[in-house]
Amino acid sequence: MTSPAIDEDHLRAALRDLLQIPSVGGTSAEADIQWHIAAAWQAEGLTVDAWPIDLDRVTAQPGFPGMEVDRRQAVGVTATLAGIGGGQTLLINCHTDVVPPGDLRAWTGDPFIVREVDHSQAFIARGACDMKAGVVAAWAAVRTIREAGIRLRGDVILAPVSGEEDGGLGTYALLDRLAELGVRPDRCVIPEPTGLDIVPANAGALTFRLVVPGKATHASRRTEGVSAIECFMPILRALQDLEARRNRDVDPLMRRWPLAYPLSIGTIQAGDWASTVPDRLTAEGRLGVALDEPVAQARADLEAAVADACRADPWLRDHPVQVQWWGGQFAPGRTDSADPLLEDVAAAHARITGRPPAVYGAPYGSDLRLIRGLGGIPTIQYGPGDAATAHTADEFVRIDEVRTCAEVLVQVILRTCQEA
Numbered sequence: 001m002t003s004p005a006i007d008e009d010h011l012r013a014a015l016r017d018l019l020q021i022p023s024v025g026g027t028s029a030e031a032d033i034q035w036h037i038a039a040a041w042q043a044e045g046l047t048v049d050a051w052p053i054d055l056d057r058v059t060a061q062p063g064f065p066g067m068e069v070d071r072r073q074a075v076g077v078t079a080t081l082a083g084i085g086g087g088q089t090l091l092i093n094c095h096t097d098v099v100p101p102g103d104l105r106a107w108t109g110d111p112f113i114v115r116e117v118d119h120s121q122a123f124i125a126r127g128a129c130d131m132k133a134g135v136v137a138a139w140a141a142v143r144t145i146r147e148a149g150i151r152l153r154g155d156v157i158l159a160p161v162s163g164e165e166d167g168g169l170g171t172y173a174l175l176d177r178l179a180e181l182g183v184r185p186d187r188c189v190i191p192e193p194t195g196l197d198i199v200p201a202n203a204g205a206l207t208f209r210l211v212v213p214g215k216a217t218h219a220s221r222r223t224e225g226v227s228a229i230e231c232f233m234p235i236l237r238a239l240q241d242l243e244a245r246r247n248r249d250v251d252p253l254m255r256r257w258p259l260a261y262p263l264s265i266g267t268i269q270a271g272d273w274a275s276t277v278p279d280r281l282t283a284e285g286r287l288g289v290a291l292d293e294p295v296a297q298a299r300a301d302l303e304a305a306v307a308d309a310c311r312a313d314p315w316l317r318d319h320p321v322q323v324q325w326w327g328g329q330f331a332p333g334r335t336d337s338a339d340p341l342l343e344d345v346a347a348a349h350a351r352i353t354g355r356p357p358a359v360y361g362a363p364y365g366s367d368l369r370l371i372r373g374l375g376g377i378p379t380i381q382y383g384p385g386d387a388a389t390a391h392t393a394d395e396f397v398r399i400d401e402v403r404t405c406a407e408v409l410v411q412v413i414l415r416t417c418q419e420a
Contacts, residue, residue: 003352003410004148006140006403014040015114015136015402018096019125022112023162025097026069030162033096034075037135037160041079044143046158049078053162053173061176065370068166068207068327076173079158081142087154087418091185091377092142092409093171093367094135095164098127099391106393117396124396129385133397134191134405135160137384141409154417157185164367167328171367175375187341187416188371191383191405193390193397194362196353198345199381201253201334201361202368203261204289206298207327209282210235210306213319216279225277226315229270232281235321238309239263239285242302251291253337253361260363261288263302291332291361299325330365333372333379341378348411349382352404362387382408 023033038050053074058064101111109115111126123133138158145152161170178184192199212235214228243263254260265285271278289298303323310316335341337359349357362381371379384401 003407004144004150006144006406008399008403010143011136011140011402011406012399014139015123015133018132018135019114019123019127020112023096023098023127024100025163025165026071028073030097031073031075034077034160034162037096038077038079041139041158045146046079046081046142051076051177053169058169058173058176063172063374065172066167066207066327066329067163067169071163071169074162074169074173076170076177077160078174078177081146081152081156083152083154083417084420085153087152088186088416089155089157089183090413090416091157091159091188091371092138093159093161093174093188093190093371094138095131095162095170095367096135096160097162097165098130099165101126102393108394121400122396122398124394126395128395129193129397130387130390130395131192131383131385133385133402134193134383137191137402137405138409140406141413144406144410145413150414151420152413152417153420156413156417157183161367168330168367168370171370172374175370184375185377188377188379189345189409189412190366190368190371190379190381191409192366192381193385193387194381194383195386196349196382196384196401196404197358197360198342199360199362200337200339200342201291202330202332202366203254203291203361203363204293204295204298204332204369205328205330205365206287206289206295206325207284207329208287208302209284209324209326211322211324212281212283214277214279214281217277219275219277222277225279228278228281231313231316232283234309234313235306236265238305239265242305246288246290246301251361254291254363256360257363261290262363263287288363289330289332291334293332295329295331328365331369331373333369334361335372335378335380339378341380344415345380345382345408345412348408348415351411352407357382
């Protein structure tokens with residue numbers, strides 16, 4: 001199967017444009033980039049559906065996966081290259097939101113001004129690999145097929161979404177929209193950064209909060225109070241033991257990782273005055289969920305570990321730690337490794353690159369679990385960039401990987417949707 005050539009100049013220009021939109025989750029630019037893409041794809045002749053997401057209605061639904069930032073608006077977009085009928089429908093799902101750039105001093109330049117490095121073979125900017133490169137690879141693939149005059153039997157649906165980084169708002173709303181329209185894709189590719197390997201499964205990730213009580217007193221009378229910071233120490237040890245236990249025997253797809261299901265504390269806040277014994281500590285963290293593990297079971301596991309540690313402590317026995325579940329609640333997700341989608345993507349990759357891709361599960365949550373779990377659609381991740389650079393300073397992506405991904409997606413489209 002011969003692929004038409006990718007227009008690399010357009011690919012570079014499109015990626016540069018998207019990277020310069022600071023679409024951090026919860027900001028107005030998160031909606032701006034959606035409208036920008038909708039206008040660009042409509043101008044290219046795709047059938048575009050763009051709609052303001054009803055946040056009150058979507059977030060009130062029982063299956064809503066959670067949200068960690070305050071949003072006043074969100075925009076859903078799909079762009080369809082329609083076939084003549086008789087082929088399968090391929091959904092290509094990409095998120096356009098990015099995480100904040102963090103400490104600007106750690107960057108070698110402005111995170112939202114693209115810098116070309118390695119003789120212009122790589123772009124540095126926030127969102128370069130996670131995952132605006134994937135958005136552009138999908139765009140380039142559909143654009144290439146359309147400009148080559150290839151007629152398809154099935155439809156290709158491009159779906160850029162918001163809110164992936166903090167729970168999956170955009171994809172959750174997308175599935176709702178597609179169901180309302182009576183559209184059910186047959187398969188889905190998410191071009192998240194996988195280094196052009198195939199990821200058919202994701203671990204889950206549950207955001208939690210621990211509230212540890214203490215007893216305040218003047219620091220000069222420290223022994224008459226109870227420090228919430230000191231009370232947190234046995235809880236932390238219990239969580240470390242829990243993490244070790246949960247990682248003793250992991251699914252074969254996850255064995256490439258030294259820690260398949262991490263349990264980490266990301267923020268700690270305690271006290272309000274230097275000379276007061278703190279009477280409250282709040283710790284927020286992330287619990288990794290094993291492949292195929294029910295979310296309720298993972299939650300119960302952490303709650304039991306905290307409760308056991310409280311029972312062993314003289315103060316916490318009568319003043320137990322509160323466990324709260326909030327923010328992003330990523331269940332695990334998996335597409336069967338024998339699904340034909342994996343074979344088709346692997347075959348296309350091998351034809352383009354001359355080597356077979358690796359296949360493994362990822363230790364982080366993604367929208368794969370929503371599309372596979374709620375939508376019942378076979379879904380894999382395959383995209384440009386190294387996930388190890390995502391969320392870091394000087395995040396980057398290599399242009400040759402973006403081009404290769406686009407070339408592979410062209411073949412996957414032709415294989416799925418069938419040339420008329």
